[in-house]
Amino acid sequence: MDIPVVIYTNPQFQRSDLTLDVIARLAEHPRIGYIKDASTNTGRLLSIMNRCGDALRVFSASAHIPAAVMLIGGRGWMAGPACIIPRQSVALYEFCKAGRWDEAMALQRRLWRINEAFARFNLAACIKAGLSIRGYDVGDPVPPQAPLTAEARKVVEMALRELT
Template identity: 65%
Template sequence: IYTNPNFQKSDLTLDALAQLADVPNVQYLKDASSNTGRLLTLRNRVGDRLKLFSASAHIPLAVMLIGGVGWMAGPACLIPRQSVQLYELARAGRWEEAMGLQSQLWQINELFAKYALAACIKAGLQSQGFAVGDPIPPQASLSPTARQEIEAFLSQR
């Protein structure tokens, strides 16, 4: 299940998600609500029946701290090695090191929130040599200034 209430203009209730957690082939939730407390409430209700992934609207490490299984988000496409390192540190319970890395990486989430998600992914991938083209209308490409911000962040990694 992927919930993104900002784009969907609605959201599944906790009761609906709890019912869906009982469906055998529904095993994961990627949540882009930015309400990490809601994820903890859901986890308390359904346990491991519904495994949680962080979207870019959450602090990935916070979701992993409450039992999330990973980070499935656009920023992770641009910084895959660091994303894997963050995951491995969290799984090893090395929270202080993980928080240091999360703090360094958070700027990419801020850029994604500041600009259009697809445009950020495409600009970041293009700056790394992947010919992915421009976003599909109605989404626009990033401005040159925004593109420079993405490239500046990536050049530091």
């Protein structure tokens, strides 16, 4: 099978990270064509792009920097908040692809409210609550993760209300 593989690095949750040398070696594998990096370090992303070229296309895993990642040559982002703000996420992507950086940054700044809420609470709980607020009851996060408290849910709800 020729299924493409995405490397996913998330040092915050993995408690370790792949070095640039290891990433460059993995990029040589014919099925590995992408990396989703959650380091939030745009300098690291630029180093990966410089070392790997077109062999490894970069996606941001952090929703707070997608415009910056696209500006330096990234392909996009894969992040939880996009699940609850899909229209705004697509608009941001389209602005970036078209090189409309002023509009992209203005929208990126507006979307920051969602990221502030997500940074305060559990990511899965925020996504689940956000989907529920949007009318998609997907249940609670899987234990040991707890659902948002009523107060935390209000924070997510207010951030979403500001975007619509």
